[in-house]
Amino acid sequence: xxxxxxxxxxxxxxxxxxxxxxxxxxxxxxxxxxxxxxxxxxxxxxxxxxxxxxxxxxxxxxxxxxxxxxxxxxxxxxxxxxxxxxxxxxxxxxxxxxxxxxxxxxxxxxxxxxxxxxxxxxxxxxxxxxxxxxxxxxxxxxxxxxxxxxxxxxxxxxxxxxxxxxxxxxxxxxxxxxxxxxxxxxxxxxxxxxxxxxxxxxxxxxxxxxxxxxxxxxxxxxxxxxxxxxxxxxxxxxxxxxxxxxxxxxxxxxxxxxxxxxxxxxxxxxxxxxxxxxxxxxxxxxxxxxxxxxxxxxxxxxxxxxxxxxxxxxxxxxxxxxxxxxxxxxxxxxxxxxxxxxxxxxxxxxxxxxxxxxxxxxxxxxxxxxxxxxxxxxxxxxxxxxxxxxxxxxxxxxxxxxxxxxxxxxxxxxxxxxxxxxxxxxxxxxxxxxxxxxxxxxxxxxxxxxxxxxxxxxxxxxxxxxxxxxxxxxxxxxxxxxxxxxxxxxxxxxxxxxxxxxxxxxxxxxxxxxxxxxxxxxxxxxxxxxxxxxxxxxxxxxxxxxxxxxxxxxxxxxxxxxxxxxxxxxxxxxxx
Amino acid sequence: xxxxxxxxxxxxxxxxxxxxxxxxxxxxxxxxxxxxxxxxxxxxxxxxxxxxxxxxxxxxxxxxxxxxxxxxxxxxxxxxxxxxxxxxxxxxxxxxxxxxxxxxxxxxxxxxxxxxxxxxxxxxxxxxxxxxxxxxxxxxxxxxxxxxxxxxxxxxxxxxxxxxxxxxxxxxxxxxxxxxxxxxxxxxxxxxxxxxxxxxxxxxxxxxxxxxxxxxxxxxxxxxxxxxxxxxxxxxxxxxxxxxxxxxxxxxxxxxxxxxxxxxxxxxxxxxxxxxxxxxxxxxxxxxxxxxxxxxxx
Numbered sequence: 001x002x003x004x005x006x007x008x009x010x011x012x013x014x015x016x017x018x019x020x021x022x023x024x025x026x027x028x029x030x031x032x033x034x035x036x037x038x039x040x041x042x043x044x045x046x047x048x049x050x051x052x053x054x055x056x057x058x059x060x061x062x063x064x065x066x067x068x069x070x071x072x073x074x075x076x077x078x079x080x081x082x083x084x085x086x087x088x089x090x091x092x093x094x095x096x097x098x099x100x101x102x103x104x105x106x107x108x109x110x111x112x113x114x115x116x117x118x119x120x121x122x123x124x125x126x127x128x129x130x131x132x133x134x135x136x137x138x139x140x141x142x143x144x145x146x147x148x149x150x151x152x153x154x155x156x157x158x159x160x161x162x163x164x165x166x167x168x169x170x171x172x173x174x175x176x177x178x179x180x181x182x183x184x185x186x187x188x189x190x191x192x193x194x195x196x197x198x199x200x201x202x203x204x205x206x207x208x209x210x211x212x213x214x215x216x217x218x219x220x221x222x223x224x225x226x227x228x229x230x231x232x233x234x235x236x237x238x239x240x241x242x243x244x245x246x247x248x249x250x251x252x253x254x255x256x257x258x259x260x261x262x263x264x265x266x267x268x269x270x271x272x273x274x275x276x277x278x279x280x281x282x283x284x285x286x287x288x289x290x291x292x293x294x295x296x297x298x299x300x301x302x303x304x305x306x307x308x309x310x311x312x313x314x315x316x317x318x319x320x321x322x323x324x325x326x327x328x329x330x331x332x333x334x335x336x337x338x339x340x341x342x343x344x345x346x347x348x349x350x351x352x353x354x355x356x357x358x359x360x361x362x363x364x365x366x367x368x369x370x371x372x373x374x375x376x377x378x379x380x381x382x383x384x385x386x387x388x389x390x391x392x393x394x395x396x397x398x399x400x401x402x403x404x405x406x407x408x409x410x411x412x413x414x415x416x417x418x419x420x421x422x423x424x425x426x427x428x429x430x431x432x433x434x435x436x437x438x439x440x441x442x443x444x445x446x447x448x449x450x451x452x453x454x455x456x457x458x459x460x461x462x463x464x465x466x467x468x469x470x471x472x473x474x475x476x477x478x479x480x481x482x483x484x485x486x487x488x489x490x491x492x493x494x495x496x497x498x499x500x501x502x503x504x505x506x507x508x509x510x511x512x513x514x515x516x517x518x519x520x521x522x523x524x525x526x527x528x529x530x531x532x533x534x535x536x537x538x539x540x541x542x543x544x545x546x547x548x549x550x551x552x553x554x555x556x557x558x559x560x561x562x563x564x565x566x567x568x569x570x571x572x573x574x575x576x
Numbered sequence: 577x578x579x580x581x582x583x584x585x586x587x588x589x590x591x592x593x594x595x596x597x598x599x600x601x602x603x604x605x606x607x608x609x610x611x612x613x614x615x616x617x618x619x620x621x622x623x624x625x626x627x628x629x630x631x632x633x634x635x636x637x638x639x640x641x642x643x644x645x646x647x648x649x650x651x652x653x654x655x656x657x658x659x660x661x662x663x664x665x666x667x668x669x670x671x672x673x674x675x676x677x678x679x680x681x682x683x684x685x686x687x688x689x690x691x692x693x694x695x696x697x698x699x700x701x702x703x704x705x706x707x708x709x710x711x712x713x714x715x716x717x718x719x720x721x722x723x724x725x726x727x728x729x730x731x732x733x734x735x736x737x738x739x740x741x742x743x744x745x746x747x748x749x750x751x752x753x754x755x756x757x758x759x760x761x762x763x764x765x766x767x768x769x770x771x772x773x774x775x776x777x778x779x780x781x782x783x784x785x786x787x788x789x790x791x792x793x794x795x796x797x798x799x800x801x802x803x804x805x806x807x808x809x810x811x812x813x814x815x816x817x818x819x820x821x822x823x824x825x826x827x828x829x830x831x832x833x834x835x836x837x838x839x840x841x842x843x844x845x846x847x848x849x850x851x852x853x854x855x856x857x858x859x860x861x862x863x864x865x866x867x868x869x870x871x872x873x874x
Contacts, residue, residue: 337659
């Protein structure tokens, strides 16, 4: 999200930057300067041009090449001016300037026309001014012109003066007329010479003021002012353009300033980030250095936890097994007890019937003995009955069989009772019990097992009384003692230790018998697990013990080494 | 033996019935049935001195049957014969069936014979006893006492709320003080007892109290017990009611009223006390506790 926002801002900034740049690039100062300089050139060229005109007026030669060249230059310059893309330079608002330009061009065209006129008039005038003195000299060289000398000289000087300053035109006219009148009586050649003189004089008289008029016109048609105006207009236009772009300039400045600030800020941030990164790197390095140590530590804790977990899982599985078995057994017990009930009853009944029968038989036998031999066939009858009495030889067999049957039923019943005890907790008879008493009574009961092969070593500690069901706990002790005895094959000893550990009382029953194989060890608390031959053990002893301790909030644990012996540790909480 | 007595066996297993019939047919008129409803018919049509019923039967539970038998024929002595010691069933057999004995399967023939003989004798006495024509007036007698053997003050207070001022309520906080009260106060009619008092098991004491004073009605108010100890409380302690803690006041009140009613009926008709006879307890008679209690009674 943040990234998208940043991208958008960047793109917008760039667009704005381009826009502002374009806006500020409207003012083309260079082109403007060229325009202005072109105008200056034009003004200068015109001045030169006019100078050349004036010069050619005074000069006696009629060479206009310089003037023509200047004009060409002017024309070229005009063309350059035309070539300028004024709209691009000054914008759309150049109508006024165009108008002024057109006016200027019109005026310079007109001025040129006058100059052309001046050129042709000046040619005629110059020609007459140059040849008038020559014609006078020619006349003077002719014969018989002495009478005319005065008039001719007067005319000569008058015309020359006129050509410089055109005044006293009438006087000159009179002088011409006077000369012609005087010459009218002279020789032909004089006359024609006088006519030439008169013609030149009259031409001078005619064109001299005319040329002045043309020159004046040329002078009037000066374009300098127009060029000045145009220059001003262009400058104004340029100023307007400048004014127009000023806010964009300022905006560009401000925006650039902001961008600069942003860049500075980013640079600062980068710097800060870099510092933080550096620090983090340092920390990482430090962490790395301690990581291995911590991993080792953690691994140690984890493996410890794993062991505990495995341990509690095993206990859980164990108690789960016990619970499900308990439920099964509870239902089973009822089903077994019903047939057990009538089978037992029936056998007892048959026992009674059998003993009654036996009694009857004995009575019969006694009666048979009393049959006198002397009665007819008496002896034969006796023999026959005795042969018939098959029971006589082994009449106790049936009773024994029935006894065995009852014994078997008793065993079945005890197994059922065991199963039932296993499946429930005897909550009654819970009282504070001295475990030493229980151990001693269990030892007493198991005494016949020890015979001469086992010595008992009691290491009783100072333990408090424990709240428990003594019958059950005694059952556990007896069971453990029996197991210990069975583990000892020849001679051995059993050490019974009691002590307090934390809030539990511990009873350790340790034998130096054959030990329990490692692969068997995890199964010894399983129901029906036995290492004894079939028929010798139910495989329930230890699992019942386990269950009893679980239900007391205690525990039973075993450690064993094959060939060295086994230690069972019973623990019971001191204060329930 | 006289064949005047009639007994009825009810069990869904015919072989059980056959076996029992063989065992008892020489001594009594024996009826057998696998069905609770048939059993009720037999009860209605005959004078049945003793009924022995299984608990788990498909059509009618033994406890329900015995409860109905009690209604139709209160003098018939009721026994439960079962191979399944379910706590709930035992509790109902006490509270609803008011049974005389609880016999476990598999039974011993000698044992069941002696129990049934005893029951037949009691049944005969009950049927023969003539109820007193004039009920005893209680107002003239001294106030009856109720002894609460429980260190829970809440129970004591609840009993006081229910029974006072009509009855005198006292509390026994130890086994000694409880037995002392029983031996020295002759007005006590009902015991309301916990089974665990100050860390000691009261079961044995209660059984001995009942042996000593069969007319006392014992109402046990305790936490969950195991089935076997409860059975022994029935057979050896003849407890009249068993209530599980925590108890509702209404239930306690109803049970207490029944108990007092039962006490009064035995007062009016002492023949009924025959039913209060207990089996001699076998377990723990060599213990120090037994001696202590014996000393307390002497």
